[in-house]
Amino acid sequence: MWKVRNERGQSLIMALIILGVLMIGLVTVLLFARTDLQHSQTQTNKNSAYYIAEAGLQRAIRDIDTSLANNQDPATYFSDASFNGGSYEVTLTPKTNPSGENIGFTLLSTGTYENNTTTISAWIRQPLLYSMEGLNYAIYSFGNTTISTLSALLNLHNIQVNGNVHGNGTVKMTNTGLLSSNPSISGTVSSTSLANIQVQGLSSGKKVVRSLIPMPLFDFDSAREGAKRVGKYVNGNLSSISLLGLTPAHKIIFVDGNCSITGLDLLGLSLADRTIVVNGNFSGSLSVGGVNLVNTNLNIIAKQNIEFLGAVTGLQVNGIVFAQGYNRYTNLPDATTGNVTVAGHMEVNGYLGGNQITLGAGILSG
Structure with a gap:
C-alpha cells in the first residue's frame, strides 16, 4: 500500500513538473508573440513615418516647381503638424557647383508617426527647360x-x-x-x-x-x-x-x-x-x-x-x-x-x- 501511494505521489509531482514546463513554454510563446507584435507595430509605425516623410518631400517638390514656374523664390521650409496621424518637416538647401553657383536644391524630409521618426533626402537639379x-x-x-x-x-x-x-x-x-x-x-x-x-x-x-x-x-x-x-x-x-x-x-x-x-x-x-x-x-x-x-x-x-x-x-x-x-x-x-x-x-x-x-x-x- 505504501508503495502504491508513493507511486501516486511521484505521478503527481511529475504531472506538476510537466504542467510547469507547459506553463513556462506557454508564457515564452506569449512573450515571443507579444515581442513580435510590438516589433511588427514598431515596423508599421516606421513605415508610416517613412511614407509621411515621402509625402512631405513630394509636397515640397510640387511647391518648388510652382514657385520656379512663377519666377519666384521657393520656400526653404515646409511642414504639416497633422498629416495622416503624424507630421512632417522639410528643409531646402541650395546645392552649389565648384563656382559657388546654385545648380539645384537638397531636400531633407523628416516624417514622424507614434514617436517613430524617419528622414529621407532628395536632390532636385534645375532642368534645361522648365517649360517649352x-x-x-x-x-x-x-x-x-x-x-x-x-x-x-x-x-x-x-x-x-x-x-x-x-x-x-x-x-x-x-x-x-x-x-x-x-x-x-x-x-x-x-x-x-x-x-x-x-x-x-x-x-x-x-x-x-x-x-x-x-x-x-x-x-x-x-x-x-x-x-x-x-x-x-x-x-x-x-x-x-x-x-x-x-x-x-x-x-x-x-x-x-x-x-x-x-x-x-x-x-x-x-x-x-x-x-x-x-x-x-x-x-x-x-x-x-x-x-x-x-x-x-x-x-x-x-x-x-x-x-x-x-x-x-x-x-x-x-x-x-x-x-x-x-x-x-x-x-x-x-x-x-x-x-x-x-x-x-x-x-x-x-x-x-x-x-x-x-x-x-x-x-x-x-
Whole structure:
C-alpha cells in the first residue's frame, strides 16, 4: 500500500513538473508573440513615418516647381503638424557647383508617426527647360513687353513681327514716327487678360487670352562645361571679345561674369556663327546706327540682363536673344533682372525672350 501511494505521489509531482514546463513554454510563446507584435507595430509605425516623410518631400517638390514656374523664390521650409496621424518637416538647401553657383536644391524630409521618426533626402537639379511653351513665340516675356518706334521717320522702321507674341504682363507696341503705320504682326498677341494687350491698330481677332506661361530655364552649368571642352571659357568679366583670339572652332563663348562690349566687337567680324553665354549681365554701347550691326548668325544668352544703350543704337541678330532673369549666384529668380533693353533699332530673326522687354525702335521677326 505504501508503495502504491508513493507511486501516486511521484505521478503527481511529475504531472506538476510537466504542467510547469507547459506553463513556462506557454508564457515564452506569449512573450515571443507579444515581442513580435510590438516589433511588427514598431515596423508599421516606421513605415508610416517613412511614407509621411515621402509625402512631405513630394509636397515640397510640387511647391518648388510652382514657385520656379512663377519666377519666384521657393520656400526653404515646409511642414504639416497633422498629416495622416503624424507630421512632417522639410528643409531646402541650395546645392552649389565648384563656382559657388546654385545648380539645384537638397531636400531633407523628416516624417514622424507614434514617436517613430524617419528622414529621407532628395536632390532636385534645375532642368534645361522648365517649360517649352515659352519658346513657341517670336517674342516672349514673363512680365511686360514695350516696343516703340520713336525714330520711325517716313515709315522706314515700323514694328514688324513674323510670328506670335506673348507677355504675361502688358504687351504694348506703338509706331509714333512721321507717317508711320500700325505695327505689322503676322500672328497673334496673347496675355493673361485682354486689357494687357495694347498694340496700336491690332484687330480683336488677333488678341488672345492665355494663362500664365512659365519662363524657360537655360542650363548655364552645362553651357559652361561645353565651352571648356570645345569652345572658349572666360573666368571673370570680359570687356573685349575681339581680344580673345577666337578661331572658327570656338562656336560657344562662356563668360563667367559680366560682358561689356563696344561697337568694334559688334561689327560681326569676331562673332559670326557663335553663341555667347554670359553668366551675368551682357551690355553694349553703340553710337552710330546702321553701321555697328551684327547681321549674322548669333545667339546671345544672359543669366541677368541684356542692355544695348546709345542715342542711336543698331543691333541685328539672326538667332536667339534671351535673358533668364536669375541671380547669377543663387540661380533663383530675381525680379530686378531678365531685362532686354535696346535704346534704338533692333532686329531679331529668331527668338526674343526675357522677363521685361523694352525696345526703343525696331523691326522684329521670328
